Amino acid sequence: MGRIHSVSVRALAEFAFERGDLTSFARAAARMRDGVRGHQALQALLPPSWRPEAPVSRDIEIGGRVLRVHGRADALSLDGEYARVLEIKTTAKDPRGIMKYDYPVHWAQGEIYACLCCLNERLPRAEVRLVYARLDGAKREYAEEYEAAELEERLVAYAGPYLDWISRVDDWRDAALPTLGALRFPYENYRDGQLEMAKRVFRAMRTGTGALIEAPTGIGKTAAALYGALKALGKGHVTAIFYLTARTTGRAAAEDALDRMRAQGLKIRSVTITAKEKACLLERRDCMGCPCAAGYFDRRRDALKRALSIQKLDAEAVRELAQEHELCPFELSLDISENADVVICDYNYAFDPRVRLKRYFDGRSRAGLLVDEAHNLADRAREMLSATLSGRRLAALRGRTARFEGKDSPMVRLMGELLAALNGRDREPESLAAPPEEILEAARRFSEVAMELEPADPEVAEFVYDCQWFVRVAKQFEEEHYRALILPEEKYLTVKLWCFDPSRHLRRALERVGGAALFSATLAPMAYYARLLGVDGAKDAALRLESPFPRENLKVLRLPVMVGMKDRERTLNAVCQVIHAMAEARPGNYLACFPSYAYLSLAYRRYRLLWPYEDVACQESRMTEPQRREFIARFQPAPARSMVAFIVLGGVFAEGVDLPDDRLLGAAIVTTGMPQLSFEREQLRELMDDAADGGQDAAYTYPGLIRVLQAAGRVIRTETDRGVVLLLDARYRQEKYRELMPPHWDVEDVGKLSRLNAELRRFWAEE
Ligand code: SF4
Numbered sequence: 001m002g003r004i005h006s007v008s009v010r011a012l013a014e015f016a017f018e019r020g021d022l023t024s025f026a027r028a029a030a031r032m033r034d035g036v037r038g039h040q041a042l043q044a045l046l047p048p049s050w051r052p053e054a055p056v057s058r059d060i061e062i063g064g065r066v067l068r069v070h071g072r073a074d075a076l077s078l079d080g081e082y083a084r085v086l087e088i089k090t091t092a093k094d095p096r097g098i099m100k101y102d103y104p105v106h107w108a109q110g111e112i113y114a115c116l117c118c119l120n121e122r123l124p125r126a127e128v129r130l131v132y133a134r135l136d137g138a139k140r141e142y143a144e145e146y147e148a149a150e151l152e153e154r155l156v157a158y159a160g161p162y163l164d165w166i167s168r169v170d171d172w173r174d175a176a177l178p179t180l181g182a183l184r185f186p187y188e189n190y191r192d193g194q195l196e197m198a199k200r201v202f203r204a205m206r207t208g209t210g211a212l213i214e215a216p217t218g219i220g221k222t223a224a225a226l227y228g229a230l231k232a233l234g235k236g237h238v239t240a241i242f243y244l245t246a247r248t249t250g251r252a253a254a255e256d257a258l259d260r261m262r263a264q265g266l267k268i269r270s271v272t273i274t275a276k277e278k279a280c281l282l283e284r285r286d287c288m289g290c291p292c293a294a295g296y297f298d299r300r301r302d303a304l305k306r307a308l309s310i311q312k313l314d315a316e317a318v319r320e321l322a323q324e325h326e327l328c329p330f331e332l333s334l335d336i337s338e339n340a341d342v343v344i345c346d347y348n349y350a351f352d353p354r355v356r357l358k359r360y361f362d363g364r365s366r367a368g369l370l371v372d373e374a375h376n377l378a379d380r381a382r383e384m385l386s387a388t389l390s391g392r393r394l395a396a397l398r399g400r401t402a403r404f405e406g407k408d409s410p411m412v413r414l415m416g417e418l419l420a421a422l423n424g425r426d427r428e429p430e431s432l433a434a435p436p437e438e439i440l441e442a443a444r445r446f447s448e449v450a451m452e453l454e455p456a457d458p459e460v461a462e463f464v465y466d467c468q469w470f471v472r473v474a475k476q477f478e479e480e481h482y483r484a485l486i487l488p489e490e491k492y493l494t495v496k497l498w499c500f501d502p503s504r505h506l507r508r509a510l511e512r513v514g515g516a517a518l519f520s521a522t523l524a525p526m527a528y529y530a531r532l533l534g535v536d537g538a539k540d541a542a543l544r545l546e547s548p549f550p551r552e553n554l555k556v557l558r559l560p561v562m563v564g565m566k567d568r569e570r571t572l573n574a575v576c577q578v579i580h581a582m583a584e585a586r587p588g589n590y591l592a593c594f595p596s597y598a599y600l601s602l603a604y605r606r607y608r609l610l611w612p613y614e615d616v617a618c619q620e621s622r623m624t625e626p627q628r629r630e631f632i633a634r635f636q637p638a639p640a641r642s643m644v645a646f647i648v649l650g651g652v653f654a655e656g657v658d659l660p661d662d663r664l665l666g667a668a669i670v671t672t673g674m675p676q677l678s679f680e681r682e683q684l685r686e687l688m689d690d691a692a693d694g695g696q697d698a699a700y701t702y703p704g705l706i707r708v709l710q711a712a713g714r715v716i717r718t719e720t721d722r723g724v725v726l727l728l729d730a731r732y733r734q735e736k737y738r739e740l741m742p743p744h745w746d747v748e749d750v751g752k753l754s755r756l757n758a759e760l761r762r763f764w765a766e767e
Pocket residue numbers: 276279280281282284285286287288290291292293327328329330331
């Protein structure tokens with residue numbers, strides 16, 4: 001027997017009947033899922049001869065190829081004559097409005113189960129019953145009878161095209177596999193630590209465990225991680241690799257590393273998933289009326305076939321393919337990801353329960369995960385797992401809907417009911433151990449009824465989804481990982497079901513895949529991050545690599561300037577003088593990094609006042625992509641006179657930006673980078689206070705230090721780079737900070753400006 005392909009009954013039926021539009025409501029309806037509660041209620045009413053959740057499977061041979069079709073029928077009854085199959089579809093709509101043949105895909109599912117049963121039990125006839133049910137008990141039932149031979153014909157008609165398609169995918173894999181075995185490291189030599197990192201990644205994927213790797217900037221993490229993972233892919237330890245990154249620069253680095261490997265003969269199909277807003281082909285996104293959404297499923301198959309012959313599907317290539325077939329590029333990239341070898345995307349496609357890729361991350365899979373810049377993952381996971389219900393947002397939407405639909409429309413009335421529960425007059429911020437019952441009940445009612453009203457306004461539809469998510473998060477609210485934050489905003493409340501500790505969710509997510517390596521240049525202290533990111537269970541989970549670059553190439557000076565909130569105005573001139581001294585010591589480009597836009601703007605204005613003719617640049621909040629590119633273009637190699645760029649710590653220019661070869665000579669980092677005080681931060685400090693590391697460190701010290709080390713990491717990117725890092729804050733002298741400094745830093749204290757000048761002159765003279 002040749003290779004056996006495996007497919008679930010549901011996937012086969014969906015493949016056979018994929019057609020129609022891509023509106024979110026249409027997709028939701030076409031994919032009515034098993035609602036556990038609805039199913040159990042109906043299954044409980046069946047006579048004892050019916051078996052609920054009955055597993056069914058059979059190998060079907062067509063044209064010498066074998067397809068293993070498997071699934072779990074909602075209920076099954078077999079006697080000597082008949083196979084009876086029950087398919088239950090839970091729906092939020094009124095089921096009485098659903099006609100018998102509205103969803104052929106549901107009939108196909110029932111027919112496939114019925115056919116497998118007839119073949120397995122040698123039965124001549126079958127009956128399929130299809131029940132559409134709503135949780136409140138409303139239902140609609142249809143039935144159809146079949147001869148076994150007729151069912152077999154249908155199964156072959158469904159399975160044949162699927163086998164054709166899957167054989168093409170396999171042909172590609174057969175061609176790619178030998179090239180994975182022959183793959184060599186894409187550079188002439190390994191940098192120190194690269195081989196060790198590649199081996200650790202390979203081991204994580206071979207053993208299906210998690211690894212946390214701190215690898216200093218410039219080590220070549222991307223190439224090392226991908227190389228280890230591709231070797232694991234070649235050995236069959238994982239079935240696909242997900243390169244997860246929070247930034248566009250991380251995506252480009254992964255694409256470049258794969259290009260290098262392809263240049264050496266590697267055959268690998270990669271796809272980059274770009275966020276919907278960025279990928280959209282329309283000038284103003286309007287998915288409901290978009291021609292790329294209309295008839296999406298009618299044209300999708302041809303585009304996917306074409307995609308099988310393209311190795312590199314980056315944003316540009318996906319866009320071209322989408323334009324060629326008039327398809328939504330975002331949805332197309334998601335569909336391509338199902339059969340790609342490497343998927344380059346944001347964290348949320350793996351970890352966010354709302355948008356994660358079902359095929360790989362809803363249940364168990366053998367996907368291998370590479371998590372780049374992993375220090376960002378905990379905060380991102382907190383966002384993904386939390387849910388917010390904002391009264392202010394709802395009030396604005398209600399006003400808009402009233403203008404379009406009239407004050408008495410059902411949607412406006414419904415919004416009014418929820419808004420009444422979110423009245424926030426005279427409330428103070430609060431942190432509760434459980435979701436507030438009255439608000440939750442209002443949200444539950446709103447989300448159930450609003451779905452039926454099928455809002456046409458995309459922003460209202462988005463609010464309805466967010467409200468559903470709020471209700472769902474409330475169901476999984478665990479006191480030890482969640483808090484309900486009540487935040488008054490003007491006259492309304494915002495309620496946030498806030499996941500302050502995402503470690504359990506991340507641990508579960510990592511346990512379900514075929515292995516994961518999480519890496520970053522800054523993961524100090526590692527024991528804390530291993531626990532927070534859910535990888536502390538594996539043996540030898542953490543690996544810390546040394547910097548491959550000569551330590552004497554980096555000069556780190558600590559200056560005891562008082563830069564706390566109350567001292568900022570007083571010490572502003574001193575801070576500017578230090579920055580100026582750094583820029584004066586040698587012509588070049590420099591960063592001046594501040595913890596907030598307010599402090600940044602204060603310092604920038606003072607600097608300009610003191611040295612009006614010097615070359616300076618200043619980051620602004622919410623810069624557009626072209627503005628960002630313009631900003632980066634200011635960093636020309638070896639300029640004749642110095643340029644100082646004022647940037648914010650933790651912002652787009654302080655992380656993930658590569659400025660090698662004399663384009664950056666130094667960074668002055670003002671403060672220890674601690675996040676600003678806020679109600680949420682303070683809650684985090686209190687809630688994490690009994691954890692091993694203490695709340696102050698978890699909420700402020702560690703996140704601050706990561707921002708500092710990331711900014712400092714911009715300075716040395718290659719073996720030949722030399723540069724300076726100035727740490728301006730008296731707190732850096734504390735024992736805690738001394739211990740957290742990277743081991744390859746030789747930190748020296750400098751008390752006076754004259755000494756700073758002398759040290760900088762000496763350092764540059766050594767060059
Ligand atoms: S192309 Fe844009 S508007 Fe059209 S479906 Fe995609 S994201 Fe929506």
